[in-house]
Amino acid sequence: MTDEVQIKRILVVAAHPDDAEFGAAGSIFLWTSQGKEVFYLICTNGDKGTADRTITPQRLAIIREEEQHAAAKTLGVKEVVFLRHPDGYLEYTNEFRGQVVRYIRKFKPELVLTSDPLRKYFWHHDHRIAGTVVLDAVYPYARDHLYYPEHIAEGLSTHAVRELYLWGSEEPDTFIDITGVFDKKIEALRCHVSQVGDITADGMRERVSWRASDAGKKIGVPLAESFKKVIMPF
Numbered sequence: 001m002t003d004e005v006q007i008k009r010i011l012v013v014a015a016h017p018d019d020a021e022f023g024a025a026g027s028i029f030l031w032t033s034q035g036k037e038v039f040y041l042i043c044t045n046g047d048k049g050t051a052d053r054t055i056t057p058q059r060l061a062i063i064r065e066e067e068q069h070a071a072a073k074t075l076g077v078k079e080v081v082f083l084r085h086p087d088g089y090l091e092y093t094n095e096f097r098g099q100v101v102r103y104i105r106k107f108k109p110e111l112v113l114t115s116d117p118l119r120k121y122f123w124h125h126d127h128r129i130a131g132t133v134v135l136d137a138v139y140p141y142a143r144d145h146l147y148y149p150e151h152i153a154e155g156l157s158t159h160a161v162r163e164l165y166l167w168g169s170e171e172p173d174t175f176i177d178i179t180g181v182f183d184k185k186i187e188a189l190r191c192h193v194s195q196v197g198d199i200t201a202d203g204m205r206e207r208v209s210w211r212a213s214d215a216g217k218k219i220g221v222p223l224a225e226s227f228k229k230v231i232m233p234f
């Protein structure tokens with residue numbers, strides 16, 4: 001984040017439970033440790049993310065919310081909101097965009113994190129849709145009062161987000177040293193038992209450290225998270 005912009009509140013918009021932790025858990029823990037307020041907005045209920053044929057989507061959705069709450073608690077996240085769209089069927093609609101706008105206007109983050117919608121080829125449909133909707137929600141919809149005027153009538157005010165950090169980007173330009181908090185990232189990821197299984201801390205470290213170490217090389221530290229930064233020009 002730039003020095004000029006004072007970041008006090010951060011909104012993380014994730015397509016699925018566990019995306020925020022894979023993409024940004026280390027950074028999120030650093031920010032909450034510095035006293036910044038972090039909010040989660042989880043777009044889908046994650047009810048398709050299993051290879052277990054004995055579990056119903058309804059039961060899986062409940063488990064995934066519990067796991068997401070546990071991971072968020074580990075990282076010091078202030079509030080988690082679930083929009084509960086069906087996993088894999090997230091669509092760009094006025095209604096969904098309005099939901100994202102509503103929470104931007106409610107939480108008033110200076111910084112918003114989400115998945116980079118412009119990643120090519122191998123990328124989950126929901127990650128593309130969520131990222132696209134967030135970019136549009138930030139500008140112009142959350143900023144300008146004539147969009148979703150029902151929010152204003154309810155007492156919410158417009159809000160101009162200052163910066164966006166996009167995870168999963170093929171053109172990352174912002175790297176955050178998470179070497180000192182990597183264990184917190186591992187701990188948060190291990191909360192997602194229905195996704196990662198009963199994995200040991202060492203097993204999880206092995207699974208995610210190659211990417212973190214790749215990113216770390218860019219800034220000369222052992223482990224980092226990487227983002228594409230977008231500074232809003234207003």
Ligand SMILES: [Zn+2]
Nearest residue numbers: 015016019124
């Ligand atoms: Zn995902």
